[in-house]
Amino acid sequence: MPTVLLLLVSNLFMTTAWYWHLKGGMTKPLAVVVLISWGLAFVEYCFAVPANRIGYASGWSAAQLKIVQEVIALLVFAGFMVTVLGEPLHWRHLGAFLCLVGALLFLFAGK
Template identity: 75%
Template sequence: MPTVLLLTLSNLFMTTAWYWHLKAGSTKPLWVVILISWTIALVEYSLAVPANRIGYANGWSAGQLKIVQEAIALIIFGGFMSWVLGEPVTWRHLAAFGCIMGAVGFLFVGK
């Protein structure tokens, strides 16, 4: 559970680092946006690295860690896209998410 929690927190920061500037920073110079994003990303790395080490030490494979991270990233990005950027979540988004969740299931079956 610490792995999933840390991956969730890291994805909150990374999604913010990658996409906050599309609205909030659109008037800032690019170098300022990059500096701010890298600062936010530092927090993300500080959470993602321990998450992966803990998960791997507890028997998760690298593939399992990556696919769980992707599934978490899609959940967080869907919320960010909708709430922060004001874009609708469509059936295509949900279908793509369903495919990723299927991949998670395949990697954890029999584990």
């Protein structure tokens, strides 16, 4: 569980680092946006690296860690897309998410 919680926090920072400037930051110089995003990404790494170390030490494979991270990333991004960017969710988003959940189930089957 610590792995999932740490990955959740790291994805909140990474999604913000990658996409915050699309809403209200488009007038800022690109160099400023990159520097701010790097700062956010540094915080993200402070959560992602321990999450992966803890997960791996607990018996998760690298593939399992990556797929869990992708599922969390999509959930976080969907929330960000709707709440911050004001973009609607469509059935295609759900279909893509279900495909990743299927990948997750395949990788954890038999564990």
